[in-house]
Amino acid sequence: MKTLKDLVLLGNPLLYKVSSPIKKSELPLVTKWVADLDNVMKEIRMKYNFGRAIAAPQLGIMRRLIYMNIEKPIVFINPEFTYMSDEKMEIWDDCMSFPNLLVKVKRHKKVTIKYLDENWETQKWELKNDLSELLQHEYDHLDGILCTMRAIDLKSFKWR
Template sequence: MKHLVDLLLLGDPRLYETCEPVLESDLPQVAGWVDDLHNVMEEIRAMYQFGRGIAAPQLGIMKRLIYLNSDHSDYTWPMVIINPELVTVSNETDELWDDCMSFPNLLVRVRRHRQLTMTYRDEQWQPHTWVVTDWRLAELIQHEYDHLNGVLCTMRAVDERAFKWRPTPGK
């Protein structure tokens, strides 16, 4: 079982690598990877009071796998997304202060698409197409998807002043 100490932090060269697809033959390993992702997300939530998604490469699992566990009431959580592909993204964008478990005290101002359409496979290897019109979920998916391609939100900063420290929880 992986823990918070296993989380790759900003500067680790693996965070900048493009991940390999999950193969159907990898399915027996997926449940263990998901358990690890869930466990680390829960530890981040307990320590930093944030976390709705985590990508496999953040734990050194260099596969195209995302684990989402949000409080959004319109969906069944948690959700495992295997081999996602962004099919379309909206022209409409918006800015937000993005956070990342791999640098939990840093916020980065980024611009993300407001809507997207994504294809992916679930844990039973069934294909899905998901049209995401909710801004909160669209920006989250784009953040996690970027991780699969070795892109961090620091690389998407809107300008050189788009960084700030997150207030320490409880202070």
């Protein structure tokens, strides 16, 4: 079981790599990966008092997998955005891989995401506002993009 000490931190080259799609034959591994993601997210919540979702690359699992748990757990396998609104919003973004730093970014106000669930069934979800921002942040991790790379300007950083 992975723990907080396994979290990939800012500066680690893994955070800048593009993750590979999950193959159907790897579905049995997804259950273990999700358990690891859930465990680390719970530890982050205990230590830092935040954390609604986590991407697999943050634990060195270089696959296109996002785990979100707000009211109930949701697993996003090989997600892709099918719509991103022109309208954007500015927010202070945080990240488990650098938990004490906040970064001001612009994100799309509304998105639609298509993904496979843990039963390998296609799902589609329209998200807006904070959930839209959250999924864009996690999706960026799958492409090796950090919110530090999306900072609005050089003054868009602050300590928590």
